[in-house]
Amino acid sequence: MTMKPHIRQSLSFIILAVFIGLFSVVFAKAVEYSFSLFLQISSVLKYWLLIYIPCGFVLITYIVIKFFPEASGSGIPQALAIEYISNTDKLKKMFYPRLIISKFIAIVLGTFFGATI
Numbered sequence: 001m002t003m004k005p006h007i008r009q010s011l012s013f014i015i016l017a018v019f020i021g022l023f024s025v026v027f028a029k030a031v032e033y034s035f036s037l038f039l040q041i042s043s044v045l046k047y048w049l050l051i052y053i054p055c056g057f058v059l060i061t062y063i064v065i066k067f068f069p070e071a072s073g074s075g076i077p078q079a080l081a082i083e084y085i086s087n088t089d090k091l092k093k094m095f096y097p098r099l100i101i102s103k104f105i106a107i108v109l110g111t112f113f114g115a116t117i
Helices: 005-067 076-084 088-094 097-112
Strands: none
């Protein structure tokens, strides 16, 4: 028994929506936890934050340049381009798992070092 194409497409859409929702919750919780750690560290470090924060930003910049060069930039142009791109191959090049994971890591680390991202 095979599924009709529109049912298969609907199921794919629903599964993807659930996955995106779960990922969003995990992302929000990770950033929230990261920021709570930053607040705890900032109460201990006090004026040493003047060294901690810039060193953290340098570390994040190094990690992105060395391991995730595709994650540089804000991602706003890619998000705006979604509306105008109908070619799925181009979309796959713009949004692939490594890019999403690298943005996730960079944002969580940025929050840990005091960035308001």
